[in-house]
Amino acid sequence: MILTIKYFGMLAEVTECAEETITFSESTVSELLKMLLAKYPALEKKEFQVAQNQTLVSEDAQILNSEIVLLPPFAGG
Amino acid sequence: MNKERKPKAVFIEGAISAEFIGNSIAKHQTKTTIGAHDIFLGQVRADIIDGKTIKAIEYTAYEDMANEKFHEIREATFEKFNLTCMHIYHSLGKVNAGEICLFVFVSSPRRVEVFNAIEYLVNTIKEQVPIFGKEIFEDQSHQWKVNS
Structure with a gap:
């Protein structure tokens, strides 16, 4: 499946892009993260959460949507 | 006007001006069941970190999710407290030190409700x-804001 991955804030600095498309053949968030960490080792040191369908998901969640978003710590206000 | 509560626009480009806040207060003078307003204003601080002063914060958001969240939080706050109305505005883009980046405004017949609601809402x-938030220093270097 083709996924669009979006990166915000400091994460976009690490990946040097705000979004990209990747081909993903496995099923869970943790499998996707493993792939992204291999591509961007510097992500390992960053704190972030993953959102799917505009909702935060855990690492064992299934990837059901074609858009996955990586969010650094929230800093509103 | 549709009376159903639809997601309201929260994001404002740049700083929130004193005029905007003043006008928002003035618009409530016709709502005479209100006996108490409470307002929270978030202002950008010129923190000094390792000898460098923060000049501005540049805000970005995952807007789809943020708008959805603001709507959820609005609905939850109306459920929890007896409020007549509620307004939330947050800046996107650059806001200089000393300028306002968050404006939260709640109104109710009674004061206890607004005191409790405003704290819940802002938190x-x-x-x-x-x-x-990207905190930009005078020399244009930056660091990422962390809420404490």
Whole structure:
């Protein structure tokens, strides 16, 4: 499946892009993260959460949507 | 006008002006069941970190999720407290030190409700809404804001 991955804030600095498309053949968030960490080792040191369908998901969640978003710590206000 | 509560626009480009806040207060003079307003204003601080002063914060957000979250938080706050009305505005883009980046305004017949609602609202916004702040120093270097 083709996924669009979006990166915000400091994460976009690490990946040097705000979004990209990747081909993903496995099923869970943790499998996707493993792939992204291999591509961007510097992500390992960053704190972030993953959102799917505009909702935060855990690492064992299934990837059901074609858009996955990586969010650094929230800093509103 | 549709009376159903639809997601309202929260994000404003740049700083929130004193005029905007003043006008918002003035618009409530016709709502005479209100006996108490409470307002929270978030202002950008010129923190000094390792000898460098923060000049501005540049805000970005995952807007789709942020708008959804603001709507959820609004609905939850109306459920929890007896409020007549509620307004939330947050800046996107650059806001200089000393300028306002968050404006939260709640109104109710009675004061106890607004005191409790404003604290709940501001804390929940900071915790749950995907907004990010790039703190820009005078020399144009930057660091990422972390809420404490």
